[in-house]
Each structure stands twice: as structure tokens, then as C-alpha cells.
Amino acid sequence: MGIPGNAKRKRSGQEVYAAILAGGIGSRFWPLSRETTPKQLLKVVGDESLLKSTIRRLSPLIPAERVSIVTNARQAEIIRLHLLYGGDGKALSPGYIVEPVGRNTAAAIALAAFEVWRKDPEGVMAVLPADHIIKDGKSFRAALKAAIAVASEGHLVTFGIVPTSPETGYGYIKAGKKTVSRINGHTAKRVDRFVEKPDIKRARKYVADGSYFWNSGIFLWKAGRILEEIKAYLPDVYNALSSASSPAEVAEAYLSFKDVSIDHGILEKAKDVVVIPADFPWSDMGTWSSFSEILDPDGDGNIIKGRVVDIGSENSIIFGCDRAVATIGLRDFILVDTPDATLVCPKDRAQEVKDVVNILKAKKYIEHEHHRTVERPWGSYTLLEQGEGYKIKKIRVEPLRRLSLQLHKHRSEHWVVITGTARVQRGEEVVDIAINQSTYIPRGVKHRLENPADTPLEIIEVQNGEYVEEADIVRFDDDFERK
């Protein structure tokens, strides 16, 4: 593998790629986020997950074929199934760059940059977080287009969001005086310095000053250019990834990497870093409080969803689900109620939700892992009840989809159809089962559940056995190529 860095500036016609960083869980969004439903897969606004929105927002400029999702193996599989089969039926097939472990953004970007550079030594790459909110896709793409042009010239481009309030939760980018480039009304200025999350006093000063911008975590550069800088400031990372020729070698290299962000590790030191001020509405959805930025509150300043009875709360975020939630006199509070877990905290302590998740893990609770309803490529299942030797699920199979051909070594299953028609393969026989009919799958018998119709199928499954965990499944054939 070669050494990049000597690409000429101002070359035009190169392809543009995108690396979407999607390695995190976003545990500050518990109980909505879970290990198997990371924040980027949540439908925060509208019917689309944050990640799908991120990909689709790019697509007029960067089609999904040139987009790579950078994440770990477990999440890559979850994301793959989500993008292919989740929800709206419009499949997305980006590439996947699988990190063996998480080592912050510098390593992830280095890995992605090598992949782009090896394909296209002149390629420009956009780096984007998977889980931010950008409401105005058109403005975003106009800024992106300008940034691509500036990056093509060889600059390292950061997107600086024009601040609308003295946020203390964001890092800031201080623009220098010097204008490096001007394209279609967008100005690229030399970056003076990167500023850590400020206190409220300094934040107010930054907003008033006019030359400070929120650091959006969105970057553009030629892959070769960022690799030059990585070579200079993180030579260990550069050398290890440059010479790694197999996933095993990448994995070994990763173990030695330090946890370094691209901002600290590279951009604060690199030459020729520029900022393009962008004024589209943006939120990094850092904590539950971020909902106050993206949703319109009612007359009392509340954002209320679900079956909620409230008496006199103010400036609060109250999210219910199918359960009844009653609140009285909350002030600047957050309440999130999900079918299996509830969170209550003052807005100004929302960042501590991350600590809650760590405590849940330490206590060996399970509510940080899965939701009560688990999405699957064929539909979903909802855990209704679990006890010693049994488990009850409601299973929903989307039209014309089917589960894998499988068997269980430790449990038998009773199925009762409550909606639609089920086609059941049991051993050698195949039968169709209508509403109010049932069947029995003995332990050890190969079986498959299929929805042959164009309306949803729902069944109740009663599992009986000594061991009724998901792990007891032997798959023989699967439409979704799951391992």
C-alpha cells in the first residue's frame, strides 16, 4: 500500500465520498436509545431515523453507493438490517467500514480516509455524524457544495454553524480574519482556533462577537490531504493503518491506538484548516434537552407527547407511550416513559443520563440493551411477559416476509394467530393458519413462520422450556443473510 499526500491542489473532477460516523449508542437518550437501538436509528422527527435522514440528505450530491458507515461489527449488522428492511421499505445500501473497537474519531476517519484514497487518490470525502438533526436539507447541500469545492482545492474544511443562542453544550470554532475562498455566497475563512465547551458567560461573548461558530463535527477534505496531516500528527495511526493488509491487522493496530478525536489530534494542529459558516437549523441532539431546540413547545413551554395528563407543568419535556402518564407542576423537567422504563430528571442534569445507563449495566438490569419491542427485518416482536420456564411474545410479520427456517433445542412454541394468516412450515408439512387458529412447534422440530398475504400477520407465541433466550436458535435458511 502506498503513501498519499502528494496530490496536487486545485484538481477538479474527482469523486466525492462520505463517511458517516455511527459507532455510538447515544446513551444520553436512554430510555429511547438502547444498545440494539442506538440513537442514530431513532425516529426523532418524522418517520425516518436520524441515520436514514443523514444518508438521504446527502444523496442529491453523494449517492448512497459512495457513502460508508463507520461503526463496529455489532452495530454494522443492526444498521444494515435497518437500512435494508426497516420501516418505509425504501432500502439503502451504503458501504460499511467496520472498526474492531471504538477509538474516537481520529482513528475512524483515518480508516475511512485510507479506504477512499485507495479507491480514488484524488477523492474528496465528507465526514458526518450519523445522529444530528438538520432540518433544511437544501441549505445544507448548498453549503456542502461550496465546501466540496473548497476541499477540492486542498483545504481542510469544517462546517461552523452560526450560533443562535449561547449554547454551553457545544464546542466553538473561532474564525480568523483571512478569507481563503468565496463560492456561491459561501465564505471559507482560515480557522483561528478550536474552543472547548464554554461557560455561559463566555458563550454569550462568542455569540455577540460574530466570529465564533458551533463545531458541527461535519468536515470535508481530500482523503489524501487528511492522511498527510494524520501522518504528521498521529504517525502511529498512519503507519499502522497504512501497512495493515487484513481485518486482523487492522484489529491488532486498533488495540494500540489512543482515544483521540480528530479535533484534538489533528485539526487543532494542522495547517490550512478553514471554516465555512453555515446557517441551517442544526442540533447535535446531545441530550434530552435538545428536544427544546427542534420541537415547538406549547404555550407553557412544554413539549408533550403520548397519553399524558398534566396539571401546571412548565418548560418541560414529557414523552409518554401507550401507558398513562400524569405530571403535576414540573418545572424544567424531562420525563420519558417507555413500555419498560421511565426516566425523570431536571433538564440541567440531562447529561447524567449516560451515568444512569452505566448503573443499569452494573446492576445487570436489561433495560439498556433492548426495547420491549425489537425490530427485525421480517417485522418485530414484543416481549409481553417472561417468567421461570416461559416467555410470551407478540410477533408481527410484515406482508410477504418470513422468518428464517430454524429450530430450538430447548423450547417448544405455541402459536395463536390474532391478525392475518400465517403460513407455517413444521417439519415437512406446510399449513396455513387463520385468525383464532393455533399450532404447536415441538422442541427440536424445524419450522418457519411466513406471512403469505399483503396485510400484516400477528401471532401470540408462548414459549415453554428450561431455557427461553434468543440465543437458542439454529438457522438453516434466512432471507436476510443474518449470521
Add this chain to the structure above:
Amino acid sequence: MGIPGNAKRKRSGQEVYAAILAGGIGSRFWPLSRETTPKQLLKVVGDESLLKSTIRRLSPLIPAERVSIVTNARQAEIIRLHLLYGGDGKALSPGYIVEPVGRNTAAAIALAAFEVWRKDPEGVMAVLPADHIIKDGKSFRAALKAAIAVASEGHLVTFGIVPTSPETGYGYIKAGKKTVSRINGHTAKRVDRFVEKPDIKRARKYVADGSYFWNSGIFLWKAGRILEEIKAYLPDVYNALSSASSPAEVAEAYLSFKDVSIDHGILEKAKDVVVIPADFPWSDMGTWSSFSEILDPDGDGNIIKGRVVDIGSENSIIFGCDRAVATIGLRDFILVDTPDATLVCPKDRAQEVKDVVNILKAKKYIEHEHHRTVERPWGSYTLLEQGEGYKIKKIRVEPLRRLSLQLHKHRSEHWVVITGTARVQRGEEVVDIAINQSTYIPRGVKHRLENPADTPLEIIEVQNGEYVEEADIVRFDDDFERK
């Protein structure tokens, strides 16, 4: 029917009766209290409901045969099943005095007094709320014994609790100077006046004064004596009930009664009202905040139950259930999480929970009616899931109990045994069904579910039909004499 009132004073040897007022729901304790699980049936401390504790606390002095529960018809049936079959297996069979509608305590006590007086014109009666907490039964009975003696002399006796703090949630009784009677260290003083719930300033003054006591709502008198006073101050009530000779006539009379408490309607005006100061620990459990009086808080002042992860809360009451609950930085808050409903409010607004229940009703939510798990004399059922045309329940049948012989006109049922053995009558056949076996009850077929063993039986029931509500049940035979 005769006219009481001319019973001689100082007659000894008469029987003592008790009327327990149990007409309320205690909706301030939602979501723990529900219409079908009123506050008095809650197990607030220990394993016994407040009502059972109230009855058992009396029993060394007043056996259950001389206790009457005064309530409405719907609650009488709920209470009857609870006292006969609920929980610990020790059945209680008090009498029931059924009010056609609720008209506050004056009417309820008049109705009960007539019943006692007709049985025993010299009878003494204790009047007690069903849902208060008295931790020290022995002290209570010592005071009760003294009060019985004083009441036997013809006085109208109130129990005044020696205040331990300047409570603003209780009414107070101001004792006069004059001591009417002294028995076993208990003193009965003439009542000077009844005082409404005070503000905190006056409450402090009352506690410091020493002659003010909390009005416990516990009263003792000869039935004939209170009827004399009712005749004098609520002659309409007296006359109507005196001449009513059938439940229908009582019902008609009640409709004309005004909503008047015994305190306002009678005791504030009557002659010869005395107070016996009592210093046993007592709480009327008026709101969720009352838990701070009866349970010991941890080092941060919190009372926490259930699967709760808390970071830095203080002086709060946090009750979880089987779901995970996470709280951060609550100050003087109440959080109550039940399987189908959550309540969050500051302690000082706990009285508004009653308003929440009214809003739930107005919105036609169902979470004020039933719990997700509904107690039945044969065991209980838990609603797992409900949807268009189906309902899923987990049914638990206690050892050697059985449901009624019944049929449903609009639904069929699939049963899968998950614990124990079920004896199933289906039409003419009777079969035993073991764990992991199932059966099907078609619509319109007479059936019965029985637990023939001495260990619990649990089944999963999947109901299918156009109409899957509890009302669709035709009962042919029932061990519990339910209507």
C-alpha cells in the same frame, strides 16, 4: 320502628359494635388506588390491606361479627371477596351496610346507628375510617377500651391524636378545660371546638398550645345517643331513615340527603362531646406524602422501592414496580410507577392527584378503573396485551380453587399452561392439561378452569372475537357466589 334517645346513662354490659366507613376510592393514591382497588384494600405496610388491619386491630375488643362495613353496593362486593378470599387465606366475615349513594359521613353513620340501635338499644358503637394507619394496636385498644367506658356513660367520644408535628393536612379538636372522665390513665375532656385544617403558622401554635389534637375521624358513642343528636340537628335524615323499612325506601331517602359530615352536621353543635387524647402513631394516609410519616427514609431522606436507579435525589418518594425507573436530582418529589401508569409530582402538590383522576375519567382513559393485574377470589389475571379483536391474559389460579362454570357469547379462548396443571371442563368432557399443553374453548361452549393441585396454576389465555370485554360472561355456577 321506634324512637331512641331515652336510654339511661351509665348502664353497663351493653355490646360494642363497630361501623367501618369504607365508601371512598382514595383517588389521591392513584395510580396505586383504582376504582376496583380502593385505597382501603391496598397493602400499604406489611402484607395486610388497610381494611383488614382495621378489622383485626379491633378484634380483641370487637369481633368481626359485630363489625359492619358501610359502603356502596359495588365496593361491598369488592370488599366481601377481598375479605373472604384475598391474599392470606384467613377469611373475615363482617356485616355490610350498603348505602345507595355516598352522602358523606353523617348519613352513613345515621344508617349504621339505626342498625345497631335496632339490634341493641343500649349498644355502643365505634365509628372508624377504613383506610388509616395505626401502627401500635395495643395502645389503640387501650384507648378504645377507655373510650368505650366513657361512651357507655352517654358521652359522644372523639379520638384526638396528640400532634407530633404542625400538620396542615388535618383538622384539629380543641379540648376544653373540663375533665369529664378519667379511666386507666386516659382522660376525657369536654370538646371546646372543632378547627378546620390550619395554615402552618396556626398549626405551629396549636402544637405548642398542647390542648389541640388531630381529628382522627374515630368516634365512640351509644347508637341511641348519636341518633338523639341526629334527630335534633339533621331531622330530615333521622325521620327518613327512621321510617324507611326497605332498601328501596332507604335509597329514596338518601337521594334527598345533603352531603354533610358528622363533624359539621352534628358534633360541632351537639352537647356532651368529649375528646380522649391518644398518642399512638397514626396517619390518615391522606396523600402520597403521608408515606414520609410511616416509612423510614434513607440517609438522603428518600423512600425508594422497586427497580430504581437514582442519582442524587433528596427527600423524595420513589416507588417503582417491575419496570426500570431512573431518577436524577429529584427534590421533595413523588414518583409512582405501576405497570400501566406513572405519576410524578412535587410533594406539596400531592393533593392534586385527585384532579388527575378526574381528568383521566373525563378523557375516558381506563387507568383509573383497574390495575393491569386484577384480583379475583380464585386468584388473579394480568392483562398482557389488547388489540382489535383479541386480548391476551396471564391467569393465575390459586391451589384448589376454580373459576365459575361459564360461557362467552362473543369470543373463543386458547389456553396454554405455563405453570402447574389445569383441570379443564369443556362442554361435557373434563381433561387435565400439563405445562406446555394447550386447549381451545370455542365460542358458546360451557367451560371451567380449575387448579386441582396444591401449587399455583398459571396459563396464558388468548381471546379472539369481535368483543373481548369482561362483560361477555354467562355464569352457571360459582364457588364465590358472585353475581
